[in-house]
Amino acid sequence: MAAAKDPVCGMEVDTSSDLKFEYNGETYYFCGRGCKLEFEEDPEKYLDPNYEPHM
Numbered sequence: 001m002a003a004a005k006d007p008v009c010g011m012e013v014d015t016s017s018d019l020k021f022e023y024n025g026e027t028y029y030f031c032g033r034g035c036k037l038e039f040e041e042d043p044e045k046y047l048d049p050n051y052e053p054h055m
């Protein structure tokens, strides 16, 4: 089972999750609906190298 990192909170998430979102040709996975919605709202904020993932 593959793991990915939730870009919003930094949690490890399973890539078989349905909580995913494609952006710029990359697929991002999320621990929950809350994180996914936040990412969809402003992907650049979470992809910024200066952004520190936190709960």
Ligand SMILES: [Zn+2]
Pocket: 006, 008, 009, 010, 011, 030, 031, 032, 035
């Ligand atoms: Zn999360």
